[in-house]
Amino acid sequence: MVKVGVLGLQGAVREHVKALQESGAEAFVIKRVEQLDDIDGLVLPGGESTTMRRLMDLYGFMDALKDFAEQGKPIFGTCAGMILLASDIEGQDDAHLKLIDMKVARNAFGRQVDSFEVDLPVKGVGNDFNAVFIRAPYVISVGEETEVLATYNDNIVAVQQGTFLAAAFHPELTEDYRMHEYFVDMVKTIKEDTCQFL
Ligand code: GLN
Secondary structure, three states, X not given: OOEEEEEOOOOOHHHHHHHHHHOOOEEEEEOOHHHXXXXXXXXXXXXXXXXHHHHHHHOOHHHHHHHHHHOOOOEEEEOHXXXXXXXXXXXXXXXXXXXXXXXXXXXXXXXXOOEEEEEEEEOOOEEEEEEEEEOXXXXXXXOOOOEEEEEEOOEEEEEEEOOXXXXXXXXXXXXXXXXXXXXXXXXXXXXXXXXXXX
């Protein structure tokens, strides 16, 4: 079974652990950088990206996660996690991990529609994925290497760039585990490929 961690500094951690278990992975809450050595993939959950970044700096996760990514291990960011993965954030001079070539806007759906749910087609996942948006970002633009997996009202809300996956919505808040299954499959495939060369 592949081992997938959920960064457990802040945010919707437990829900992701459950969704990963339901998707056939062994799931772990990651609170220390050393734990990254024991896992094959990682979820960056939703929450508050600025708070999460502060805690990531405090516990030394910025360099450790860049290393993790360089080893080819997959990362899946949801909502605040998507913001952490972006190479650019609208209105900010600097971004965080910069692992996906895309520009995101925070809280992009505005106050009137603070939270909402909608069934969306998500490429490779399904035609009717129940997407829950909570003070969600969306993606304004993507680089050439970034594949768009889902849009809502012409706004990009899910993307993949190689081993990195991101969604503006919260797939951990429903019992539809197809998005987590998609990620667990990515982790499995990459682990098998890497093992062949060891
Ligand atoms: N608005 C939050 C942020 O900017 C993200 C919201 C969420 O993760 N539900 O980090």
